[in-house]
Amino acid sequence: MMNRKIKKTFTYLILICISVIMVGPFLWLLLSSLLPNTNVYDFPYNVKLQSFSISNFTGVFEFVDFGSYIWNTVLISGASVFLNALIASMTAYPLAKLNFKGKDILFTIIISAMIIPSTAAMVVNYLTITKLGLSDSYLGVILPTSVTIFNIFNMRQAFLNIPDSIRESGRMDGASELRIFFSLIIPMVKPSLAVVVLFQFMASWNDFLWPMIVLNSTNKYPLSAALTMLNGQFAYNFGWVAAGTVLSILPTLFIFVLTQDMFVDGVSGANKG
Numbered sequence: 001m002m003n004r005k006i007k008k009t010f011t012y013l014i015l016i017c018i019s020v021i022m023v024g025p026f027l028w029l030l031l032s033s034l035l036p037n038t039n040v041y042d043f044p045y046n047v048k049l050q051s052f053s054i055s056n057f058t059g060v061f062e063f064v065d066f067g068s069y070i071w072n073t074v075l076i077s078g079a080s081v082f083l084n085a086l087i088a089s090m091t092a093y094p095l096a097k098l099n100f101k102g103k104d105i106l107f108t109i110i111i112s113a114m115i116i117p118s119t120a121a122m123v124v125n126y127l128t129i130t131k132l133g134l135s136d137s138y139l140g141v142i143l144p145t146s147v148t149i150f151n152i153f154n155m156r157q158a159f160l161n162i163p164d165s166i167r168e169s170g171r172m173d174g175a176s177e178l179r180i181f182f183s184l185i186i187p188m189v190k191p192s193l194a195v196v197v198l199f200q201f202m203a204s205w206n207d208f209l210w211p212m213i214v215l216n217s218t219n220k221y222p223l224s225a226a227l228t229m230l231n232g233q234f235a236y237n238f239g240w241v242a243a244g245t246v247l248s249i250l251p252t253l254f255i256f257v258l259t260q261d262m263f264v265d266g267v268s269g270a271n272k273g
Contacts, residue, residue, distance in 0.1 A: 026249070033057065033242035056243035063240070064226070065219075066247070073205060073222035073248075076141050080204040083146035085196050088155050089189075091147070093181055096159035097167065107156075114149050126213060136216040145204055151196045158192035159185065194259040201255050205248070223248045 034052045060066055094100070095107050125144040134140035162185060170180035186193070208224035215221060218229065227244050 029242050030246055032239055033246050036239050056239040057247070060240050060244050060247070066226075066244070068219065069221060069223045069226040072138075072220060073224070074251075076138060076211070076222050077201055077204040079138075079142045080145045081197055081200045083142070084148055084151055084200045085193055087147045088151035088196060089186065089193070090181075092152050092155035093159055093185065095152075096156045097162075097164070097185075110149060110152060122210065122213070125210075129214060135214060136220070137214075138220065140214045141211050141222075144210070145200075145207070148200065148203075151200065154195060155189065155192055158189040162188055198256060198259050202252055205252055 033056050034054070036053050036055045091110075095103060095110075121144075129135060129140040129143070132140075134143070166184055166188070167180055170184050175183065205222075206224050208222070208228055211222050211225045212228070215225070218226075221229070223244075227241070227248060
């Protein structure tokens, strides 16, 4: 009994240390944003209660059109998440539940595409977007991120765990395959959908390179790309940069809090209705 308590205590200590290491950079960033006129490299800071201020946050909103950048990011991320969840689900469902010739070969080809380097894919995507005349448009940013092979694989694994009797009961009631998919199957894979939503939202919200390549107008930039401009303009005011970065992290934390229960179930492989 005593050995079990010692092991449990030791495990918790290790987890606490790992948590501190992981959260440490964010805490440093948060302190930098709340302590104006502080040398960020002079750590640990001489923190006093009267030293805290939100002037860095108000300064960012006053100097740049932060709300416009947030709206751009919400538009791009929201469309990317919606299309990814829809296309990944509708692609994975027939690969998991329908029988047709060449299904295994098609799935192998899709999975094999994961070995293509992201930089090579970016070149192809840019040439395609240019040919379609979608440069400097939100659609040009969204379309290449509207489907992800990992999400297709994840949803296929979720659909494989659903008993075929669910589909058969829907057919007995006269439901079409599309009705079965949306009314019976999708509600049973909500945890896996939560994983897709969270991962894709994080990837799209934090992506800055692809939007900067496609968009020529800086007023169309998402928040992550706008922060790179902020860094260049405020090279001697890291507090403003830190404040902008903290503000950009908050939506991701909010989405994770909303989906954390389903996210844990989805990652662990559970598929509850």
